[in-house]
Amino acid sequence: MKFIARVANAVIANTFALLASGEIIPGVILSHEFIRIFGVAAILTAINFLAKPLLKLLLTPVIIVTFGAGLLLVNALILFFLDFLSEDIMMQGALPLLFTTLMVSAVNVIGHFATKS
Numbered sequence: 257m258k259f260i261a262r263v264a265n266a267v268i269a270n271t272f273a274l275l276a277s278g279e280i281i282p283g284v285i286l287s288h289e290f291i292r293i294f295g296v297a298a299i300l301t302a303i304n305f306l307a308k309p310l311l312k313l314l315l316t317p318v319i320i321v322t323f324g325a326g327l328l329l330v331n332a333l334i335l336f337f338l339d340f341l342s343e344d345i346m347m348q349g350a351l352p353l354l355f356t357t358l359m360v361s362a363v364n365v366i367g368h369f370a371t372k373s
Contacts, residue, residue, distance in 0.1 A: 262371075263301060269367035270297035270304075273360040274345065281359070283352030287344035296344045300360075303334050332357040 271294050278286035278293075286293055311330045312319065319326035335357055339347050347353045 263305070265367055265371045266301045266304065266364070267294070267297050269363050270300045270360065273297075273363035274300070274356075276363070277356045277359045278345075281352050281355045283348040284356055285346040285348070292344045296338065296342050299342060300334070300338050303338060304364075307337075308334060328357055328361065331361050335360065 274286060274293055274297055277284045287296070308330060311333060312327070315326055315330055318329065332353055335347070335353060339345055339353075347356060
């Protein structure tokens with residue numbers, strides 16, 4: 257039950273982060289249908305729960321050498337993969353990818369600490 261609540265919170269946080277990125281960051285193009293954006297957020301959440309631990313393991317030396325800043329690389333790779341997977345989100349260039357990575361990371365950190373009990 258706790259895992260389901262974590263996943264639901266992550267999907268909601270990712271939906272909010274993607275919507276905010278689409279509105280604020282030039283070069284991030286999202287679908288105009290909310291249900292499709294929600295689907296993209298669900299895919300992002302699934303990638304975060306399934307692939308992120310493996311990417312963290314593979315990039316551990318980079319994460320250690322950069323004192324944790326390498327985690328932004330992990331998140332950027334995940335968003336790049338999401339851009340490749342889904343036609344409902346498009347990031348036009350490296351700067352929109354970087355800013356979206358920062359936005360999604362910040363919202364996920366805030367969401368994580370807000371729901372931690």
